[in-house]
Amino acid sequence: MAENAFRQQIPYGRSTMSKRVLTTESGxxxxxxxxxxxxxxxxxxxIQDQQLLEKLARFNRERIPERVVHARGSAAYGYFEVTDDVTRWTSAKFLNTVGKKTETFLRFSTVADSLGGADAVRDPRGFALKFYTEDGNYDLVGNNTPVFFIKDPIKFPDFIHSQKRDxxxxxxxxxxxxxxxxxxxxATHQVTWLMGDRGIPASxxxxxGYGSHTYQWTNEAGEAFFVKYHFKTxxxxxxxxxxxxAEVVGKDANSHQTDLLQAIERGVNPSWTLYVQVxxxxxxxxxxxxxxxLTKVWPHSDYPLQRVGRLVLDRNPDNVFAEVEQSAFSPNNFVPGITASPDKMLQGRLFAYADAQRYRLGVxxxxxxxxxxKATTAQNYGRDGAMALRNxxxxxxNYEPNSYKGPAETGDALGAPLAVSGHTGTHAAPAHTKDDDFFQAGELYRLMSEEEKQRLVANIAGGLSQVSREDVIEKNLAHFHAADADYGKRVEEAVRALRED
Ligand code: HEM
Known part of the structure; x- marks a missing residue:
């Protein structure tokens, strides 16, 4: 790859034809x-040396807070093309015609480590996708795992504290x-997933990619459906x-970034096929x-995969800070035809992202x-604040309603209303009587080949055997035993063997 393919070609405010004079910020x-x-x-x-003062002061302000999770990431632009008719389930305009294309931006990430970490680590990967639709931006902020570790957002800060640096x-x-x-x-299901072969993607x-949560789609007739998204590579x-x-990290800590960047520069555009369960x-x-x-999948035998379309990445961002670091995805950015489900985790996320971004990037x-x-314009009465470029x-x-033909509400609901019942309060009991934390972890284990099981057990034992407290080890072993007797027995034996060494 030509080295200068990555150099900035067009300087700010000047054509490449004119003489390029270095200026202060004020020109x-x-x-x-x-x-x-x-x-x-x-x-x-x-002290009158403006160039020195401005240069030093500007430099001091180059860093902004990194994302509190998913700090390390890589991203690319592309498009989504509808290949199958899904109008019987959703009225979302960007999905309403076979062949329709919508511009997209996808940011991948690791979760736990800070910006200085490495790519090829055992960790879930973020899969945050922005569709620039004609009805505004739709953000689907998912992971490369169909499930998650917890099912109540009140546990999220504690969970993340335990996984990040002490x-x-x-x-x-x-x-x-x-x-x-x-x-x-x-967490047993997701831990089984993470410690298995898919725990470290090669790139x-x-x-x-998975939406992981259940979302709601509503069709033109107002009928509601619950859906789960699957992007198959x-x-x-x-x-x-x-x-x-470990070898890859030693050679290139940015291995996933290198791979994505170089593939797209070479024109080897990665793609995914989107399916939904409905x-x-x-x-x-x-x-x-x-x-x-969110800790469970829907068996495909109950709800088979239905093909929707194709996602292609074909353009690298020109500037990592401007476009990747400053990108902001929020699970609360829906478009008509797609809304949230009652999933408690999703509901918690509807608050967290834009709040984090108002702190990290500003209002x-x-x-x-x-x-x-990109495919429409934002028109509202939000005004002022730091860096108000559109006022x-x-x-x-700057108020609504008004008599001056300013933007007005449509009165159209984004999706079908959801019926709810019950008492307010904190509810520890599962919503369904047959809920159980272990059966799907056991099913996942039993699906694995003998070699996969051996690697899974070795990975778990490698981590769990380093724990200093015996009671913590015992509690974790109990979870694997509850998932599957053979699974529990093997992990226990492997942990004991490593601790005796
Ligand atoms: C209640 C649970 C959760 C909370 C409170 C939470 C909160 C956050 C916050 C505050 C950020 C940083 C946002 C920013 O600064 O731009 C973030 C990033 C992210 N989260 Fe979550 N999260 C939760 C669960 C999840 C789940 C279940 C998934 C996947 C299914 C997920 C996927 C992501 C991804 C992919 C990013 C990075 C987005 C990007 O590339 O900018 N999170 N999360």
Missing amino acids: APVADNQNSATAGVGGPLL PFTGKQEPDNVWDFWAHAPE YRHMN NQGIRCLSSEQA MPAAEAADYRFNPFD NHTLLPVNAP GSRHDK
């Missing part, structure tokens, strides 16, 4: 960018990681063993487990080119 020519202005040859400095040691600590899981039996191109699934991953809304109440439980982050709608013209009123 004044800079006479000397190598020597500070001083009183005499040996100094001291002169405040004293400054490192991820097996004691914390496994202590949280010891107290979260509902972002070689993994699936067309590159095939490729994973790394723990040993292979449950008519009326079936949710009597389904044999809670269909809004006007939706005006940044990567975040602004209305002298003819625009």
Whole structure:
């Protein structure tokens, strides 16, 4: 790949044809960018040296808070093309015609580590997709795993604290990681997934993406359906063993970024096929487990995959900070025809993302080119705040309703209303009587080949055997025993063997 393919080609505000003069931020020519202005040859400095002051001050402000989770990421632009008719389930305009294409932006990420970490680590991967639709931006903020560790958002900050760096040691600590899981039996399914072969994808191109939550679709007739999204990679699934991953990290900590960037620069555009599982809304109440439980999958035998379309990535961002670091995805960005389900985790996320982005990027982050709608324009009465680039013209009123033909509400609901019942309060009991934290973990284990089981057991034992407290080990072992007798027995034997060494 030509090295200069990655160089910035067009300088701000100037054509490549004109002489490129270095200027201050206010556009004044800079006479000397190598020597500070001083009183005499040996100094001291002169405070009148605007280039020096501005350069140092500007540099001090280059970093912004990193994402509190999913800090490391890579992204690319592309498009989504509808291949199958799904209008019997949703009125979403971007899905209403076979062949219709919508521009997209997809950011992949690891979850736990900070910006300075490595790509090829055992961790779920984020799969955050922005559709720039004619009805505004639709964000589907998912992972490469169909399930998650917890099912109540009130546990999320504690969960993340236990997986990120310990405040004293400054490192991820097996004691914390496994202590949280010891107290979260509902994590057993996702832990089995994470410690298995798919726990370390070989690249972002070689993994699936999932919406993970259940969402609601509503069709033109107002009928509601619950759906789960599956983006299946067309590159095939490729994973790394723990040993292979350690080698990759040693050679290139940014291996996933390198792979994605280079593939797209070479024109090898990765793609995924989107399928959905569709449950008519009326079936949710009597389904044999809670269909809004994020720790569970819906068996395909109950709700088969239905093809929707194709996602292709074909363009790298020009600038990582402007477009990737400043990108903002929120599960609360829906378009008509698609809404939230009652999933408690999803409901918690509807608050968390835009709140994080108002802190991380500021209240006007939706005006940044990567975040602004592309196939329509945002028109509302939000005004002012830091960096208010869009504030209305002298003819625009800043209140609504008004008598001046300003933007007005449509009165159309985004989706069918959801019936609810019951008492307010904190409810520890599962919503469905047949809920159980272990059966799907056991099913996943039993689906694995003998070699896969051996690698899974070795990965779990490698981490769990490092835990200092025997009671934490016991609690975790109990979860694997509850999932499957053979699974529990093997993990227990492997942990004991490693601790005796
Ligand atoms: C209650 C549970 C959760 C909370 C409170 C939460 C909160 C957050 C926050 C605050 C961010 C940073 C946002 C930003 O600064 O732009 C984030 C990023 C992210 N989260 Fe979650 N999260 C939760 C669960 C999940 C789940 C279940 C998934 C996947 C199914 C997920 C996928 C992601 C992804 C992919 C990103 C990175 C988005 C990007 O690329 O910018 N999160 N989360």
